[in-house]
Amino acid sequence: MSDYCGRFAPSPTGDLHLGSLVAALASYAEAKKQQGRWLLRIEDIDMPRTEAGADQRIIDALAQFGFVWDGDIRYQSQHISEYQAALEQLKQQDRVYPCACKRKPLRRYNEAKQLPLGLYPGFCRHARIDTDKPHSWRIKVPQIPLTFQDSLCGAQTENLSQSCGDFILKRTDKLFSYQLAVVVDDAAQAVTDIIRGQDLLDSTNRQQHIQQCLEIPEPRYAHIPLVKDNRGRKLSKQNHAPALDLTKPTLCLWQALDYLRQSPPESLKTASLDTIWQWLWQHWDINKCKT
Numbered sequence: 001m002s003d004y005c006g007r008f009a010p011s012p013t014g015d016l017h018l019g020s021l022v023a024a025l026a027s028y029a030e031a032k033k034q035q036g037r038w039l040l041r042i043e044d045i046d047m048p049r050t051e052a053g054a055d056q057r058i059i060d061a062l063a064q065f066g067f068v069w070d071g072d073i074r075y076q077s078q079h080i081s082e083y084q085a086a087l088e089q090l091k092q093q094d095r096v097y098p099c100a101c102k103r104k105p106l107r108r109y110n111e112a113k114q115l116p117l118g119l120y121p122g123f124c125r126h127a128r129i130d131t132d133k134p135h136s137w138r139i140k141v142p143q144i145p146l147t148f149q150d151s152l153c154g155a156q157t158e159n160l161s162q163s164c165g166d167f168i169l170k171r172t173d174k175l176f177s178y179q180l181a182v183v184v185d186d187a188a189q190a191v192t193d194i195i196r197g198q199d200l201l202d203s204t205n206r207q208q209h210i211q212q213c214l215e216i217p218e219p220r221y222a223h224i225p226l227v228k229d230n231r232g233r234k235l236s237k238q239n240h241a242p243a244l245d246l247t248k249p250t251l252c253l254w255q256a257l258d259y260l261r262q263s264p265p266e267s268l269k270t271a272s273l274d275t276i277w278q279w280l281w282q283h284w285d286i287n288k289c290k291t
């Protein structure tokens with residue numbers, strides 16, 4: 001075994017759909033090709049969006065397709081204290097500050113100043129905030145651009161101070177942000193290689209900034225093209241992507257391979273699950289996903 005470690009990290013907000021199967025398959029195939037480990041993590045930190053029972057349905061579907069993960073499944077909801085510890089570390093380093101701003105006035109301000117709507121103008125960075133009242137926690141971002149190398153999409157550079165500004169790590173409702181949780185989780189699980197959809201490409205520089213502040217090694221990244229519906233929208237649970245037909249697992253895997261530009265032969269559509277996996281182990285090449 002190599003020290004390569006990949007992962008698939010679905011949110012339990014609905015059933016597995018083709019978009020999530022594609023991400024699962026790409027990360028799994030590459031991890032196994034590299035003779036590494038592949039972990040499964042349930043990203044259930046955004047509790048209001050979580051759907052009861054969806055985690056088990058996703059896990060069952062993955063097993064039915066023939067995925068085999070290493071070790072225990074990690075649930076974000078069981079690791080809240082680790083996210084808090086990371087925030088405390090950042091507090092001690094003076095990297096974060098409490099913010100009492102409300103969404104609507106921020107929006108009005110940005111509209112009036114013609115600033116990007118997602119850009120936080122830094123009002124609370126030097127203000128005294130009463131932490132007995134509701135507040136979020138924001139991380140200070142650098143004025144200089146950050147760059148990481150994506151193995152499929154090339155160099156990705158972003159100046160966070162111009163795109164999003166100091167961003168939220170812990171929300172007013174006390175939920176930790178995806179950005180913080182994913183960084184802490186990947187470090188805790190010693191994930192070396194992250195393969196996921198391109199919808200997360202433009203939040204990677206934010207995660208890179210958190211990694212640098214926490215002195216966490218930066219994993220390697222490969223962002224795969226998104227599966228879109230016929231209106232050009234990302235196939236997602238929010239867009240009511242149809243659930244996969246689990247009575248035809250081979251056909252679903254064939255569609256995922258086809259989507260990942262692996263050119264699976266037509267004859268595999270009706271083959272056995274074993275046969276399509278055998279084909280995959282012989283032919284998988286992530287570089288074919290390059291855009």
Ligand SMILES: [Zn+2]
Binds near residue numbers: 098099100124125
């Ligand atoms: Zn504020």
